[in-house]
Structure formats: C-alpha cells, structure tokens
Amino acid sequence: MILRLSGLAALVALAELLPRLGVVSPDYLPPASGIAAALGREAATASFWTAVGDTLVAWAIGLAVAVTAGVAAGLLVGAVPVLRAWTASTIEFLRPIPSVALIPLAVLLYGTGLGSSLLLIVYAAFWQVLVQVLYGVADVDPVADETARSFRFSPWARVRHVLWPTALPYVFTGIRLAAAVALVLAVTAELVIGSPGLGAVIAVAQSSGAVPVMYAMIVVTGVLGVLINVGARLAERRFLAWHQSVRGEVAL
Amino acid sequence: MLEVIGLRKVYRTDRREVEALRELTFTVGAGELVCLVGPSGCGKTTLLRCIGGLLEPSGGTVRVDSAPVAGPPAGMAVVFQEYGRSLFPWMSVRDNVALPLRQKKLPRGRVNSLVGEALQAVGLEGTETAYPWQLSGGMQQRVAIARAVAYEPSILLMDEPFAAVDAQTRADLEDLVRSLWQRLGVTILFVTHDIDEAVYLGQRVIMLSASPTVIQDELTVDLPDKRNQLHTRADPRFTALRTHVYEQIQAAKIAAQPSPGPVR
Structure with a gap:
C-alpha cells in the first residue's frame, strides 16, 4: 500500500516539476499545484457538482439498463442451445462495433440530451455483460447439474440454485468491465455530443483556454473511474466470498 | 425394489x-x-x-x-464420486443438505430435523455453517452422503x-x-x-x-x-x-x- 501511494506521489511530483523546470510548457501542462488549485475552486461551485451528477446519472442509468438486459439475454441465450447457435454470429458481428461509431445515430435520434449518452453507454456496456454471462452459463459443472436433476429440482430451481450461482462470478466481472466502459462512454458522449456532464465541462474549458480546469476535470473523471472499480471489487468480495478467487486459503 | x-x-x-x-x-x-x-x-x-x-x-x-x-x-438419491463438484460451493453444509428437501416442499421444521439427524448420522455435527470446501475430502463425501440420507430415499x-x-x-x-x-x-x-x-x-x-x-x-x-x-x-x-x-x-x-x- 505504501509502495503504491509513493508511486502516485512520485507521479504528482513529476507533474509539478516538469512544468516548473520548463521541460514542458506550463501553458500545456500546468504544475500539479495549479491543477489542484483549479480543482479546489471548481469544487466550490454548484455547476461542478451538477456536472458530476449529470455524468454519474447517465453512467448509472446506462449501466443498470445494460446489466439488466445483458444478464437477462445472457441467461436466456446461454440456457437454450438453439438460441446460442442461432445468435452466435450476430453477437460476434455486433459486439466489435465501437460504440462511438453510433454517435451520429445517437444525435439523429436523441439530439444532445441524456438519451444520446444512454444509447452509447448501453450499447458499449451491454456486450461486456452479455459475453461474460454466456461464459458463466457455459461453465455449469455437469456433476452439479446432474446432482440437481437427480434430486428432481424443477427447471427453475436448477436456474436459481445451480446456473445462477455458477454464472455469478462472471456476472460480476461483466459488471466491473461494463462499469468502466460506461464511464468512458458517458464522458465521450458529453465531450463529442455536448450532452451535459464532466465531458462537456472539459470541452468548454479547453476551448476557452482554461487549461488547469481542463486537467482538473480529467483528474476527476480518473477519480470516478477508480472509485467505481473499488466499489465493484468490494461488491465482489461481499457476494462471492465462497468463490475460489476470493476465499483464499482453504482450511483443511 | x-x-x-x-x-x-x-x-x-x-x-x-x-x-x-x-x-x-x-x-x-x-x-x-x-x-x-x-x-x-x-x-x-x-x-x-x-x-x-x-x-x-x-x-x-x-x-x-x-x-x-x-x-x-x-x-432415489445418488452419491457421486466427485463430491467436490457435486456439493455446491456457494452454500453452507446445512444448506447443501437442506436444499433437496426444500425442493420436495417439506415443512421447515421437518427439513431442520432431517438435516440435523442426517449430519449426526454421518458424524458431522457442528459443521453446519461451514462451507464444503473448508472440509477435508472425506468430510465432504460425508456431507454428500448426509444429503442423500436426509432425502429419505428408498x-x-x-x-x-x-x-x-x-x-x-x-x-x-x-x-x-x-x-x-x-x-x-x-x-x-x-x-x-x-x-x-x-x-x-x-x-x-x-x-x-x-x-x-x-x-x-x-x-x-x-x-x-x-x-x-x-x-x-x-x-x-x-x-x-x-x-x-x-x-x-x-x-x-x-x-x-x-x-x-x-x-x-
């Protein structure tokens, strides 16, 4: 932990020193203290918190929709072999389409509103979840499933007690990946389309020459990313305590 | 027969x-x-x-x-060779044994007494809240046997x-x-x-x-x-x-x- 923090401290020191020593122009990279000061000033304004709120709302709604749809579609497609075979090539075609390629479509449909951000976020995050759930469903142990069948579990009970717990670690991986991607797309949509949020603030700061503010906002998006990842990890530890990736040493 | x-x-x-x-x-x-x-x-x-x-x-x-x-x-109940895969790692010993009984829609009190008796019969009292993977191989297979016995198969x-x-x-x-x-x-x-x-x-x-x-x-x-x-x-x-x-x-x-x- 100390080592990691000292690494971060070194990075901050470097960002302070490089512009001060004139290695890079302070016009393009203001010293870390300048960025921190700009961040402090911004944090005191209501508009900053509105922007953070806008970004997080778009992120949360988009992620929730993507996770719900991805889990539902993944369980359905994964559990029905015919559907799996039937949709495989479609999924492989649609999945690699970069979400940003849909920006013109989003603008066409929703203008610069929240809908545009959501379209991009949901599209990008959905595949992350879907693919993980498909892996998870395919990972069901045949012995566990035969055990459930031999005790005459209903089809629903087999989904509830065998398939779902098996898929859960994959679902969490999917959520963690989707949460990160959703933030990227939320900021991208705000930057490019101009829907309200941190991305829009970055774009405005850049075009008005407020370079320290621009950097401060970039730092904020980074902090949000870290917090989201930490939150997802904590949730994994909480809900997957039984899984070998979390449980650690086995006491025999 | x-x-x-x-x-x-x-x-x-x-x-x-x-x-x-x-x-x-x-x-x-x-x-x-x-x-x-x-x-x-x-x-x-x-x-x-x-x-x-x-x-x-x-x-x-x-x-x-x-x-x-x-x-x-x-x-009919089956005890499989691969106890580690047949028991559900996401459930405690008690829940592993109880789950098939709940599927049979037995009343809660009946489930509890069957689980208790079965675990006692295989010599595993006191492990109810443990997870299967915290037990030795032999104990895990005892859990699987308890699960089968609690099911009251003919x-x-x-x-x-x-x-x-x-x-x-x-x-x-x-x-x-x-x-x-x-x-x-x-x-x-x-x-x-x-x-x-x-x-x-x-x-x-x-x-x-x-x-x-x-x-x-x-x-x-x-x-x-x-x-x-x-x-x-x-x-x-x-x-x-x-x-x-x-x-x-x-x-x-x-x-x-x-x-x-x-x-x-």
Missing part, C-alpha cells in the same frame, strides 16, 4: 457407434445392498446414469418399485463414492455405509472398481464384463452381517470370495482384449 431388464446403451456420434452396455438384466431386492464391480472403462457410470434416469438407455427398461424410469425417479445409488479419498478415510466411510444401510433399511446399489470394497460391503456382488458390458458373474457374499475392517478382511472366506471376484474380472479383461469393441 430395482429391476434392470435388458438394458442397452449405444453412444452414437456422426461417424461411429460405441456400444457401451450390451445387455444387462439384474434385480436388487428391497433393502438389499448390492455391489457392482467391473474392470475400468466397463460402463459402470453409464449404467448408473441410466438407472438414475439421468441418461436415456438405447434399449431395455429400468423399474423402480415396478414403475418404469423416465427421468430421475422419486425416492434406493441409494453410489457411484464409486470413495475412489478419491485416502485408504483410512475410505475404511471409515465403508463402515458408515454399512451402518446406515442396517439402520435405515434403504436399498443400496454401490458401484466400485475396488474388489475388496465390493466384497466387504455387499450382500451380493455383480461382476460386469469389459465394454460392451454384460453380466460376467454374480456372487452371494456369505459373510456374517456384522463386518469389521480387521476380522472380516482376515476371514479365509473373505479371501476366497475376493479371489473369485478377482479371477472373474481378470477373465473379463482377457476376453475383451482380442476385439477392441465393435466399431462400425
């Missing part, structure tokens, strides 16, 4: 057919403990899965208490349940199966590749040929009902019986060698 009549299983793939079970007919009477033993790869697991209703046979029928088996029959199928535990644990578990069988009056079909185990446990031993499988021989174990790891295994009658089974298994292996199974 379990009846297996003319059971046949052929695995078909696009290119070839593999005849696993050719023709198997035998009966396990109510309350009997019968061991099935055969050379490795003789289709023991295929047979057990057909009996358990987990696999559709290609011909013949299996009847449990005169009702033909189509899908896992009520009143027939218990055991598929090489002790193949993956060490020799000392294995002896303890063999005695556990004998004592549970005597106490509960359950019918047990016990599949094993271990000749000594088959003779030690069973009232009867059915020997299987190599694949495609038929019944090679059948033997009544005329040892006293009260068995003991030390004295029973030292009994000359035990030695004679195990020699007989051993010879039959060897004969089955040799008979299988000239033709490596029909591949059409």
